Amino acid sequence: xxxxxxxxxxxxxxxxxxxxxxxxxxxxxxxxxxxxxxxxxxxxxxxxxxxxxxxxxxxxxxxxxxxxxxxxxxxxxxxxxxxxxxxxxxxxxxxxxxxxxxxxxxxxxxxxxxxxxxxxxxxxxxxxxxxxxxxxx
Numbered sequence: 001x002x003x004x005x006x007x008x009x010x011x012x013x014x015x016x017x018x019x020x021x022x023x024x025x026x027x028x029x030x031x032x033x034x035x036x037x038x039x040x041x042x043x044x045x046x047x048x049x050x051x052x053x054x055x056x057x058x059x060x061x062x063x064x065x066x067x068x069x070x071x072x073x074x075x076x077x078x079x080x081x082x083x084x085x086x087x088x089x090x091x092x093x094x095x096x097x098x099x100x101x102x103x104x105x106x107x108x109x110x111x112x113x114x115x116x117x118x119x120x121x122x123x124x125x126x127x128x129x130x131x132x133x134x135x136x137x
Contacts, residue, residue, distance in 0.1 A: 018054055026065030030054065033088040040112035046083055053085060061089060068093040075099065077136040079125050082107045087118055099132055101125060
């Protein structure tokens with residue numbers, strides 16, 4: 001089987017799971033984060049990516065939201081942040097500082113970084129140390 005066909009098959013099986021969560025508090029918060037990113041003049045590809053990104057890390061967002069209900073987190077780190085959806089989501093649910101890195105700076109909009117007080121630096125985590133001498137939860 002062609003790798004693309006295999007990926008498309010796996011991806012299409014996960015779409016219904018997104019619908020299962022559409023009325024949950026955490027999914028509503030995540031969708032609000034996407035709206036906020038869309039309002040900050042993101043990279044032109046965001047409109048397409050936005051529809052698919054939740055599928056890539058669906059359970060991570062749910063787990064973070066559940067953890068926020070019982071844990072105090074002061075600082076989060078998003079490695080490979082792309083447009084910053086999970087960084088913003090963490091900033092909102094934990095009400096703490098959000099740090100994020102990616103190996104390129106073309107996806108995260110400057111207005112998004114500024115309006116949400118997000119700490120962002122270009123960094124290849126596989127080749128370089130973290131750019132901040134901090135502890136992350």
